[in-house]
Amino acid sequence: MSRLLFEKTGESIYISHLDLMRVFQRAFRRAGLLLRHSQGFTPRAIVSIALPLALGTESRCELLDFELQEAGTVTPEQLNAVLPAGIRVLEVYETGRKLKELVYLRVQVELEYDQGAPSAEAVDAVFRQESIMVEKQSKKGSTQVDIRPMIRKLSVDRPDGHTIVLDAEITAQQPSLNPMLLSQAVETALGKADFVHCRRLEVLDGQGEVFR
Structure with a gap:
């Protein structure tokens, strides 16, 4: 299987998952690469993005799998x-690595406060709780979920008086x-x-090593 690593930054973070799939199919075609x-x-191009990215989220580590009609080099x-x-x-x-081996994501979340950010100690205390309940929205409505078991690691930084930065390793799938x-956990508290x-x-991957 051929795989590519790509980033999604700037205004492109507002391109939806389905539109992003179309963008790549069109790019392959324009580059003269037949999928x-x-x-x-109803034949479909064999191309898939590993983990759908929420609208408005930036990424430096998106993965896309594809197959070409004829073997060749893609740059x-x-x-x-x-x-x-x-x-x-x-x-x-x-x-040869299967996407089911992709277990965790390393993420960064920045919260900015015009009137001053809470202390790093207060934010850290939120994530030291045994249970962290938040409201999760889905097509079926909203439900309360405990996100504590989905957090592998998390650190808190307050680089200035108006910003909180969370660096975390979280589950990527099953559950994501x-x-x-x-x-939301910080803002609720x-x-x-x-x-x-x-x-x-x-x-x-499951050992916390970079997955490719």
């Missing part, structure tokens, strides 16, 4: 020449934890932030 299609009445430069601003391929490679729920920014930094 293999599935068999059947980041070929695709970057036809991809929109903010979406950039970092690496293209062959892999949206990093925005980390900010200590008050609303004026701005929240989330980014994925790295994908990890």
Whole structure:
């Protein structure tokens, strides 16, 4: 299986998952790279993104699997020449690793407060609780979930009087934890932030090593 690593930054963070799939299919076509299609009445291009990214979230570590009709070399430069601003391929490679081996995400969440951020100690205390209940929205409505078991590691920094930075390793799938729920836990306990920014930094396997 061929796999590529790409980043999604800038204005591209507002491109939805389905539109991002279309962006890549179009990019392959414009680069003269023909994707293999599935068999059947409605053939689909064999291309998939590992973990759908929430709208508005930046990422430096997105993975996309693909198959070409004919064996050949694909370079980041070929695709970057036809991809929109903010979406950039970092690496293209062959892999035998299955996506089910992808277990954790390393993420960063920044909370900004116009009137002053809570102390790092107060935020740290939120995540030291045995149970961290937040409200999770889904197509079926909202439910209360305990996100504590989904957090492998977490550190808190207060680089200035107006910013809190969370660096965490969280579950990527089965179950997955949206990093925005980390900010929700802080805001529920200590008050609303004026701005929240989330980014994925790295994908990890079950041992906490970089997954490729």
